[in-house]
Structures are given as C-alpha cells and as structure tokens.
Amino acid sequence: MSKILLVEDDPFIAEIYKKKFETSGFEVVNVASGKEVLKVVKEQVFDLLLLDLVIPEMSGTEVLRELRQNPEYNKDLKIVIFSNLSSTEDREEALKLGANGFISKTEFSPSQVVEEVNRFLRQFQEQEKNSLHRAPGALVGPHLGKRLLFIEDEPLFIEMFGKRLRDEGYEVVTMKDGVSGLKAAMEESFDLIITDVMMPGMDGRELISQLRDTEQGKQIPIFLLSASVSMEDESVKILSDAGIITRAFLKTRITPSELTYAVNDYFHGMVKAG
Amino acid sequence: METNEGNIKNMFSVLSLALLGIIVFLLFLLGFFVLSKGYRNKTNQSFFLMAFFLIIWITTSYFEDEVSSSFLKMILLEADFASAAFASFMIFLFCADVASLKITRNIYFRLGTFLVPSIVMGLIFYTDSVVTGYQTTASGMIIPLYGFGGIIYNILISTALLVGVSLIFFKFNRANSFEKVRYTYLLIGVFLSVIVSLATNVFFADIIQQSPNNQFYSRLGVFGVFFIVLFPGYAIIKHRLFNIKVITTEILSLVILLTLFVEIFLAESWNQVIVRSIVFAIILILVMMLVRSVDAEVKRKEELQELSKRLASANVELKRLDAAKSEFISIASHQLRTPLTAIKGYISLILEGSYGEVNVSVQDILNKVYTVNNRMTQLVEDLLNISRIESGRVMYSFAPTQLELLVAETVDVLSLMAKERHLYLKINLPKKTLPKLSLDAGKMREVVSNLIDNALKYTPEGGVTVSVEEKGGFACVMVEDTGIGVKPEDAKHLFNKFTRSAETRKLDVSGTGLGLYVGKNFVEAHQGKITVESEGVGKGTRFTVMLPLSRAVSSEEK
Numbered sequence: 090m091s092k093i094l095l096v097e098d099d100p101f102i103a104e105i106y107k108k109k110f111e112t113s114g115f116e117v118v119n120v121a122s123g124k125e126v127l128k129v130v131k132e133q134v135f136d137l138l139l140l141d142l143v144i145p146e147m148s149g150t151e152v153l154r155e156l157r158q159n160p161e162y163n164k165d166l167k168i169v170i171f172s173n174l175s176s177t178e179d180r181e182e183a184l185k186l187g188a189n190g191f192i193s194k195t196e197f198s199p200s201q202v203v204e205e206v207n208r209f210l211r212q213f214q215e216q217e218k219n220s221l222h223r224a225p226g227a228l229v230g231p232h233l234g235k236r237l238l239f240i241e242d243e244p245l246f247i248e249m250f251g252k253r254l255r256d257e258g259y260e261v262v263t264m265k266d267g268v269s270g271l272k273a274a275m276e277e278s279f280d281l282i283i284t285d286v287m288m289p290g291m292d293g294r295e296l297i298s299q300l301r302d303t304e305q306g307k308q309i310p311i312f313l314l315s316a317s318v319s320m321e322d323e324s325v326k327i328l329s330d331a332g333i334i335t336r337a338f339l340k341t342r343i344t345p346s347e348l349t350y351a352v353n354d355y356f357h358g359m360v361k362a363g
Numbered sequence: 364m365e366t367n368e369g370n371i372k373n374m375f376s377v378l379s380l381a382l383l384g385i386i387v388f389l390l391f392l393l394g395f396f397v398l399s400k401g402y403r404n405k406t407n408q409s410f411f412l413m414a415f416f417l418i419i420w421i422t423t424s425y426f427e428d429e430v431s432s433s434f435l436k437m438i439l440l441e442a443d444f445a446s447a448a449f450a451s452f453m454i455f456l457f458c459a460d461v462a463s464l465k466i467t468r469n470i471y472f473r474l475g476t477f478l479v480p481s482i483v484m485g486l487i488f489y490t491d492s493v494v495t496g497y498q499t500t501a502s503g504m505i506i507p508l509y510g511f512g513g514i515i516y517n518i519l520i521s522t523a524l525l526v527g528v529s530l531i532f533f534k535f536n537r538a539n540s541f542e543k544v545r546y547t548y549l550l551i552g553v554f555l556s557v558i559v560s561l562a563t564n565v566f567f568a569d570i571i572q573q574s575p576n577n578q579f580y581s582r583l584g585v586f587g588v589f590f591i592v593l594f595p596g597y598a599i600i601k602h603r604l605f606n607i608k609v610i611t612t613e614i615l616s617l618v619i620l621l622t623l624f625v626e627i628f629l630a631e632s633w634n635q636v637i638v639r640s641i642v643f644a645i646i647l648i649l650v651m652m653l654v655r656s657v658d659a660e661v662k663r664k665e666e667l668q669e670l671s672k673r674l675a676s677a678n679v680e681l682k683r684l685d686a687a688k689s690e691f692i693s694i695a696s697h698q699l700r701t702p703l704t705a706i707k708g709y710i711s712l713i714l715e716g717s718y719g720e721v722n723v724s725v726q727d728i729l730n731k732v733y734t735v736n737n738r739m740t741q742l743v744e745d746l747l748n749i750s751r752i753e754s755g756r757v758m759y760s761f762a763p764t765q766l767e768l769l770v771a772e773t774v775d776v777l778s779l780m781a782k783e784r785h786l787y788l789k790i791n792l793p794k795k796t797l798p799k800l801s802l803d804a805g806k807m808r809e810v811v812s813n814l815i816d817n818a819l820k821y822t823p824e825g826g827v828t829v830s831v832e833e834k835g836g837f838a839c840v841m842v843e844d845t846g847i848g849v850k851p852e853d854a855k856h857l858f859n860k861f862t863r864s865a866e867t868r869k870l871d872v873s874g875t876g877l878g879l880y881v882g883k884n885f886v887e888a889h890q891g892k893i894t895v896e897s898e899g900v901g902k903g904t905r906f907t908v909m910l911p912l913s914r915a916v917s918s919e920e921k
Contacts, residue, residue, distance in 0.1 A: 105779045173783075184723045191727055196734065199779055205734075208711075215715030243701055249708045256717060316700055340704045341740045344711035 091136040091210055092116040096126055096152075096171075098145055109199040113207070123147025127155060130166060137210060140188075142172040142179065150182065157187035167213050169206070189213065215346055233258040235356060238277075240270030240284040240296070241314065246340070250283075250314075253345030254352065267291025274300055274309070281335075281352065283312040286325065294324055301333060310335040310355065314348075376429075378628075383425050386589050390414045393593065405467060406460040410595065413457045416450035428504050436497065440507055444494055444516070445484035451520040452476045458527030461549055461595070462534040483519065486512065528553055552594030559587030612657050616650040689750040697747075703740045707733065745881075752884045759806065759888055763799040763916040766807075766838055767792045767831050773811045774829055780819055787826030788819070797831070797838050798915035802889060810882040810893075814842040814906045817878065821904075822846030837891075837909040849897040849904050857895055858883040882908075889914065 093110065097103040098121040110117045118133065120126055122145045130138065138156075142149035149172065156162045167190075170183045175193035183191060190209050197205055237259050241247050247263045254261045262279070264270035267288045274282055274296075282300075286293035293313060300306035311334045315325050328334045336351060343351075394414030397407050423446055427439035456476045459467050466472045487493045492512035497505040509516075531553075535546040623643040630636040710733045712718060714726055721729070751757050774790045781788035811829075818827040825845025832839055849857065858879050879893075886893045891910040897903065 099782070102779060102782055180727055181724065184727055189723065190730060194783065199776070212711075212714050215717070216720075219716035220720060245701070245705045246708075249705060249712070253712060253717065316697065316704070341700050341707070341744070345708050346711060346715055 090114055090116055092118070092134070093137045093139060093206065094126065094129060094133075094135045095119045095139045096121070096123075096141050096144055096149070098122065098141075105199055106202065109203050110206070113203045115203075115206075121145065123149070123152040126152050127162075130156065130162060134163075135166060137206065137213075138166055138168045139171040139192075139206070140168055141194075142170060142174045142183070150186065153183060153186045153188055167209070169209055171202070211346060211350075233356075235280040236260045236262065236278070237352070238262050238264065238270065238274055238279040238282045238284075240264045240267065240282070240288070240293070242266055242285060242288045246285075246314075250345050250348055253349050257349045257353070259352070267293065267296040271296050271299055274306060275303060278305070279309060281310050281312065281355065283314060283348075283352075286313060286315045294328065297328065297333060312348075312351070312355075313337040314340050314343075316340045379425075383421065387418050387422060389593075390418050390589065394418075405473075406457070409453060409457040409460045413450065413453035416446050416453050419446040420450050436505060440497055440505065441487050441494060444487045444507070445480070448480040448483040448487075448516070448520060449477075451523040452480045455523040455527035457595070458530045458549070461546070462530045464530065479519070483516065548594045548597065552590045555590035555594070556587045559590070613654055616654060620647060620650055685753075689753045692746050692750040693754075695746075699743045700740070703736060703743065706736045707740070710736065748881065752881065757884075757888070759803040761801045761803055764802040764804045764807070765799055766797055766802070766840070766910070769802075769804060769808055770811055770829060770831050770840055773808055773815060777812065777815050777819065780816070781826065784819060784822075786819060786822055786824070788815070789826065789828045791828065791830035791832075793832050795833070797833060798912070800838060800910055800912075800914045801916050802910070802914070803885070806885040807889070810885050810908060811840055811842070813878040813882055814840075814908070818842050818844035818846060818904070818906070825903075833912070834909075836912050838912055839910075840908040841905060842907075843903065843905040845903045847904075848900045848902045849895060850900055851897075854895050854897060858893065886910070 091114075093115055095103065095106060095110070095117055097106065097119060100121075103119045103121075107117045107119055118129060118135070120129055124146050126138070126140070127147075140149050140152060144152075147155075149170065153168060153170075156166065156168065157164070168188045169190040169192055170180075170188050171192045171194060172179070173194045175191065175195070180191050190212075192202060192205050192209075194202075237254060239247065239251055239254070239261050241250070241263065242265055244265075247265070251261050251263055262273060262277070264273050267284075268291050270282075270284060271291065284293045284296060291299075293315075297311060297313075300309070300311075313325060313328065313334045313336070315337060316339075325334075325337050329337050335355065338348065338351070391414070394411045397414075398411040401407050420443060423439045423443040427436055427443055430436055430439065453476070456467070456473065483493070490510075492510045493516045494507050494513070495510045496508045498508060499505055531546050531549050535543060535550065538546055620643070623639065623646055627636060627639045627643060630639055710729050713721060714729050714733070748757075771790060771792065774788060778788050815827060815829060822844045823846065827842060827844045830839075830841045830843070832841070883893050886908055889910055890913075891908060894907045894909070896905045896907070
C-alpha cells in the first residue's frame with residue numbers, strides 16, 4: 090500500500106481526494122499548510138508528496154526548495170506538484186527545484202488524478218529498478234525461469250511488450266500469427282500464453298478454442314490482449330466469464346509494465362496458492 | 364349521272380393528291396425533326412435518308428401515273444425504280460443502326476449502302492437492263508416492263524429489306540425489356556406497312572382491280588410505307604418510351620380512324636359521304652383528345668416515375684454513404700489505435716528508464732505527451748462507439764436501478780469540478796422514493812454525468828441544479844444551469860453528431876460534440892426522451908431526461 094501526503098487547504102476538496110485515494114487502496118495524510126508539510130515529512134515516510142503551489146503560510150515553491158536544499162530532509166521523497174498553476178514557467182521552475190512530476194489540477198478528474206498518481210509511482214519504481222540494473226556490476230537481469238509465448242501480428246507490439254517482459258526476466262518466445270502460435274503452443278511447453286485477438290489467418294479466439302481442445306493446451310493460462318474498443322466485446326467477455334482465458338486486457342489501456350505486473354501477479358498468485 | 368361519276372372520280376384524284384401531300388409533308392417533318400434531335404447521331408442520319416428516299420419514291424410513283432408526257436412518264440418511272448433501291452438500302456442501314464451492329468461504325472459499310480443503289484440507278488437510267496418501258500392500263504395506270512436484270516433488281520431490294528427486318532427480329536429476341544420497346548416500334552411500323560401493301564396488292568387485289576377507284580387503292584399500298592417511317596420516328600423523338608397501353612390506344616384509334624376514312628370513299632351517295640365525313644371528323648377530334656389526354660397522363664406518370672426513381676436512388680446512395688462512413692470510422696479508429704498504443708507503451712518505457720535515464724524536464728514533456736495521447740485514445744474510442752451505436756452493436760445490460768442513487772452519486776463525483784470552478788452544484792430528490800427502474804446503470808450514469816459536466820463547463824458563474832422527479836408517467840432527471848444558454852436555432856441540432864453550438868466553441872475547445880448524440884441514443888434505448896430548453900443566449904439551459912415509469916420493476920420480481 091502506498092502512502093501519500095496531500096497538501097490541500099480546502100477541507101471539502103481535500104475530503105473528496107482523500108476518499109478517492111482511499112478507495113483505490115492508498116493511505117492518505119492531509120495537511121493544509123507548507124509549515125505542516127515540513128513537519129510531517131520529518132516524522133513519517135511517504136511514497137509521494139502531492140504538493141500544491143498555492144498554499145497558506147509558505148508557498149509551494151518555498152516548501153519545495155526547503156525540502157530539496159535542506160539536508161535534514163530525505164532526498165528520496167518523491168514530490169509531484171499538484172496545482173492549478175500549470176504554465177510552462179511554473180512547471181520549469183518546480184522541476185528545476187527538484188520536483189519529480191507535475192499534475193495539472195484542471196486537466197484531470199479526481200479518478201484520473203488517482204490514475205496519474207499510480208502511474209507516477211510505478212514510473213518512479215521502475216526508474217529506480219532500471220538505474221540499479223545499470224549500476225556497474227549489477228546483474229544483467231533476473232532469471233525467473235518462466236517461459237512465455239507471445240502471439241501478436243504487429244511487430245511494434247512484439248518489440249515493445251516483448252522487451253519489457255524480457256527485461257523483467259522472462260523468456261519470451263514470439264510468434265507472428267495464429268497458426269504458427271498454435272503450432273508452437275502444441276509442440277513446446279510454456280508457463281503462460283499471451284495472445285492478440287485480431288490476427289490475419291487464425292484469430293485469437295479460434296486459436297484458444299483449438300488449443301483448449303488438446304490435452305497439452307487444456308490447462309495452460311492464457312492472457313488475451315484485445316485491441317477492441319471495450320471489454321464489453323462479446324466474445325472476449327464470454328471467454329473471460331467461462332474461465333477459458335485467465336485475463337483479458339485492452340491494448341490501448343495497458344502499458345508494457347502493467348502487462349508485466351499482471352504476469353508477475355499471476356505467477357505470485359500461483360506461488361501463494363501452491 | 365355521268366357528270367356525277369366524273370365528279371367523284373375527280374374528287375378521288377384530288378383526295379389522293381391531298382393524301383400524298385400530307386404523307387410527304389409528314390415524312391419530311393418527321394425526317395427533319397429526328398435529324399434535329401441530333402444530326403451527328405448515325406441512326407438519326409439513316410432515318411432521315413430513309414424518309415428522304417421514301418418521299419422521292421412515293422412522289423415519283425404517284426406522278427408517273429398522272430403526267431401525260433410519255434418522256435416524263437419514263438423519267439419518273441426510272442426515278443421510281445432508282446429511289447426504291449435507295450429507300451430499301453436506307454431501311455436496311457437504319458435497321459442495322461437500330462440493332463446497333465458493330466459494322467455500322469465502319470465508313471466503308473455505310474458508303475457501300477449508297478454505292479450499291481447508285482450503281483443500280485446508273486443501270487436504270489443509262490441501260491435497258493432493268494426497265495425497258497411501260498404499258499398503260501385502261502384506267503391510265505402504268506405497268507413497267509422489266510429488262511433481263513429486273514429479276515436481279517427485285518431480289519436485291521427484297522434481300523436488303525428482309526435482312527434489315529430480320530436484324531431487328533433477331534435483336535428483339537435477345538433484347539432486354541427496355542430495348543424491346545424500341546424494336547417494337549420498328550416492328551409495328553414494318554408490320555403495318557406490310558399489312559397495308561398485302562391488303563391492297565394481294566388480298567383485295569381483285570376487288571381493287573374491279574373498283575373504279577383502283578388507282579387510289581393501289582396507291583394506298585404505296586402510301587403504307589408511311590408507317591415504316593412513322594413508328595420508328597415516333598420512337599426516336601420520344602426518347603422516353605411509353606408503356607404498351609398507350610401504344611395500343613394509339614394504334615387502335617388509328618385503325619378506327621383509317622376504317623372510317625376508307626368508309627367515306629366506299630360511300631354510295633353524297634349523303635353518305637357527308638354523314639361519314641362528319642362521323643370521321645367527330646371521331647378524329649375525340650381520338651385526338653383521347654390521345655392527347657393519355658399522352659399528358661403518361662407524361663405526368665413518367666415525370667413522377669423519374670422523380671421517385673431519382674429519390675429512391677438518392678436515398679440508396681445516402682444509406683450507402685452513411686454505412687460507408689460508419690465502416691470508415693470503424694476501420695480508421697481501429698487503425699489509429701495501433702500507433703496510439705505504441706506511443707503510449709514506448710513513452711511509458713522511456714519514462715520508466717527502460718532505455719536509459721531521462722532528465723526531469725524531458726520527463727515532464729513526455730508526461731504531457733502521454734496525457735495527450737491518452738486523450739486521443741479516448742477520442743478514437745468515442746468515434747468507434749458512435750459507429751457501434753449506429754450499426755446497432757451496442758449491448759445494454761438492464762438491471763433494477765434506483766435512479767435517485769445513481770444521480771446522487773454522479774453529482775457527488777462532479778461536485779469537485781463545480782467547487783474548482785467556483786460554481787454551486789445542488790441536487791433535489793423527490794420526497795417519495797421512485798420505484799426501481801430497469802436501466803443500464805453504466806450508460807445512464809454516463810448520460811447524467813455528461814449533462815452535468817456540460818452544464819458546469821458552459822456556466823461561467825452561478826451553478827447547476829440537478830433534480831429528480833416524477834412527472835406524467837416519467838421519471839425525470841433535470842439538469843438546469845445558469846450558463847451561456849442555447850440559441851433556438853442551435854437547440855434543434857444539439858443532439859446531432861458533431862454538433863457544438865457557436866458559444867461552446869468559444870468557451871471550451873476540447874469537446875467533440877458527441878456526448879449529447881450518444882446520450883440521446885442511450886436514453887432512446889430505454890424508450891425515454893431527452894429534451895433541451897433555453898430562454899436564449901446567456902439565460903441558462905435546462906436538459907431533461909425522461910424515462911418511462913413503465914420500466915419500473917415491481918418489488919415482487921426482486
């Protein structure tokens with residue numbers, strides 16, 4: 090669970106955001122002034138500080154400068170500016186002072202803010218992990234000992250999702266169409282299959298139904314990557330409801346990292362269940 | 364008695380001269396009229412030539428009997444033979460043109476149809492091979508005396524005519540219904556001419572021989588060629604060809620008129636001549652009126668048909684375009700999603716440092732790009748939703764829903780937006796709880812949320828009041844604002860696709876103009892209505908969503 094510090098002086102608005110964050114599984118601490126921020130960050134550890142630029146007592150910029158320049162404060166604290174002020178000058182100044190990101194209040198609804206915060210947190214986490222990998226003497230990458238079959242006709246997606254999964258430590262075999270994908274799935278053994286739905290020749294749905302009819306394909310978990318506009322897409326929903334596929338994702342909505350986390354979650358779940 | 368007979372005989376020659384005059388005049392008129400409809404058209408040209416040579420033929424064959432000079436008689440007889448040769452070849456050419464044979468485009472073929480009768484003409488005028496002379500009958504008619512080539516001449520003419528007519532028959536059998544009408548005219552013309560000439564020369568030949576007026580009747584046969592020209596000419600002029608009923612009416616009228624006309628000449632006394640002439644005149648007027656009225660009606664009908672045909676095809680075209688547009692949107696948005704997904708994925712990887720460390724200001728820019736890309740994705744999905752709605756592929760899942768709760772939740776979500784814009788957002792719920800309605804909660808929430816969102820966006824000051832109430836068999840959700848209002852002329856189009864009023868464009872540039880259209884579709888899928896009222900620009904707007912209470916789910920069912 091991530092813990093965030095929200096700086097907001099209007100109790101009504103603060104309440105709405107707090108509720109939103111809490112329902113998404115965050116722990117939220119709300120303070121109303123800059124002085125309070127400086128006090129609270131010394132006492133508790135936060136994953137993220139959501140800092141408004143216009144706050145009583147001290148301006149957001151002053152708080153930011155203090156946090157970054159005074160060695161008393163933890164430099165690892167991630168600070169995202171969350172403000173109505175979003176001119177290029179405001180953004181540049183905040184970033185120069187050491188802010189890690191910027192969320193313009195007017196551009197996002199409360200639920201979108203939660204999404205943005207989630208994204209930032211993931212981004213920070215990944216950045217850290219990637220910088221560790223690049224450190225001299227660090228491992229090239231972990232070996233998780235899991236084999237994935239990734240069936241997708243778009244070379245861009247093979248490269249993009251494939252890279253992220255390999256970076257994570259998975260062995261990824263890629264196939265460019267349904268027919269060769271099905272062949273690979275029957276001849277070799279995989280821990281998980283990720284397949285596209287719309288493909289020339291044999292599409293994902295047909296591939297799955299044929300695979301499920303075979304002895305070796307009956308049990309293998311399948312993630313479906315759909316390009317379709319909504320998860321309501323009938324056939325995907327039916328497959329999902331019937332438990333024929335393990336999970337379904339919408340390509341336009343998922344980043345490579347999110348797909349990777351879902352794969353991680355699946356294998357972790359297996360470990361726990363096992 | 365004798366003078367009387369002589370008078371009648373005189374009258375007959377006057378009449379037959381008049382008839383000749385009329386037919387020649389009509390042929391002439393018809394020929395030129397058709398040519399004037401398009402003198403470059405090959406069929407029109409051959410038609411004109413056919414009429415022209417037929418005029419020469421019937422004129423010469425009339426005057427060869429009438430003139431007294433034997434020298435003139437011989438010249439006219441030879442001209443008669445020559446023009447008959449030309450006429451028959453022109454009929455052949457015309458038939459070939461109507462049948463649209465490929466060979467008619469060949470200039471040598473066309474010249475050939477002139478060359479052959481030209482040679483024949485030379486032989487007729489300068490040698491005795493075809494006609495050597497003539498005999499005069501008691502009644503003053505001339506009978507040509509054939510030379511050794513006479514039989515060849517007859518065979519040549521008959522072959523040209525037969526081949527021409529068979530071409531039409533051959534084409535007629537293979538023609539589609541539209542072309543058939545065209546050939547029908549030609550066949551009717553040929554048929555009538557043959558009937559008349561057979562009647563005068565074969566069936567009633569004996570009667571005619573014995574009749575004192577044999578001269579007139581035998582000419583009637585010659586004049587029968589008029590039909591050969593009349594019908595096709597008519598068909599060419601009337602490019603819009605009538606239905607068969609009109610043709611029948613006209614032919615029948617013509618037959619009646621002809622019978623009556625002939626009867627005048629069969630009269631035995633002056634009284635009868637007068638009576639029959641009067642009857643003929645009356646019938647002629649009636650027939651003319653009948654034909655004219657039928658013609659007018661047919662014209663109206665044709666115009667109507669043409670209009671409705673155009674309308675129907677325009678309609679089909681519109682439907683096709685609309686379907687093509689939906690299809691296009693569907694394909695386009697599908698294709699658009701691939702690059703959008705790639706942009707999203709790669710930017711996220713860059714931001715996460717998968718391709719190396721990125722400095723903070725570049726990260727900030729990339730975050731902006733990421734957000735904009737997400738908005739683009741949403742836009743594309745909206746477009747695709749439209750095409751889904753239009754092709755009826757939206758699935759609704761109806762479930763018992765408490766409308767007040769749904770509206771209250773939506774208001775809750777949007778209260779922050781109101782607060783940030785310094786607007787009030789109030790909600791009025793009914794005192795008496797509404798029954799649960801069978802609704803697609805997700806879609807209904809989208810509708811209400813979109814209405815409130817719009818109201819907040821287009822209200823500079825004041826605020827928005829949302830009320831739920833029961834009214835006249837409907838559960839109503841009203842969203843009232845103190846905003847920019849709607850012009851009456853804009854209100855009509857507000858629920859159309861991609862419509863945004865001029866005022867909204869000034870205030871906010873991000874709308875696509877799809878929200879209300881989608882909302883209307885969703886509400887209508889619930890058998891409901893969505894309306895807009897506004898006092899005018901700057902006087903606020905009220906949107907009302909009406910859902911029929913017949914959708915209420917009774918408590919027992921739950």
